[in-house]
Amino acid sequence: MGSTEQAEHRGRPAHRRARDPEGRRAAIVEAAVAVIADHGIGGTTHRLIATRAGVPLGSTTYYFPSLGDLVDAALAKVADECRSTLAGWGEALAAAPDTPGPVIAGAAAGYLENRDRAIVEYDLYLAAARDERLRPLVDAWVGEMTRVVARVCDERTAGAVTALVDGALIQALVTGRPLDGDLLARSVESLITGPDSGGNLRKNAPESSRGGTHTRERKQWRSAD
Secondary structure, three states: OOHHHHHHHHHOOOOOOOOOHHHHHHHHHHHHHHHHHHHOOOOOOHHHHHHHHOOOHHHHHHHOOOHHHHHHHHHHHHHHHHHHHHHHHHHHHHHOOOOHHHHHHHHHHHHOOOHHHHHHHHHHHHHHHHOHHHHHHHHHHHHHHHHHHOOOOOHHHHHHHHHHHHHHHHHHHHHOOOOOHHHHHHHHHHHHHOOOOOOOHHHHOOHHHOOHHHHHHHHHHHHHO
């Protein structure tokens, strides 16, 4: 480059990459979520997260001085997404309150479509067994799911449905087998309508023979919301 060209080059402003601290922080947290899915919380390190995010190692420690802070941020992100997911379940139940079994089974199948994210969310369960700091996040997930299901039944039954769905999801994740949506729908219906109502028979029978107490109570709970 000649002297004239060098002078012109020096005279031009340098083109630097725009700084985006919040964007980089979000990318690091998202990378942490992916690393937790691949390696578990115990196998997660700053270096693995930096590699996944495509940033220098120092960037991860700049935004999150301790690995615990970074893991907590990743799990908090997942917990927020869980709440958003459950809000969608609640809207679906509100739109079809008389068919909770198929609605919940369909929602569970949709949840499993993002397998990596589901693994992270259930890894949170296991982490909470070892780290009490994370238990409020799990309590928030279980509590919110129970509240959503309680729109169509009493709270105790909603807790049983939550446990049933959790078990079905965990089995699907661990075994790699597809979720049996029909079985889950019938099981949810059976829990909500009671053992003597025959699950889906409630939809086909007249109200006077549909396990009447449960039907009347469910109308009262919905009207009280």
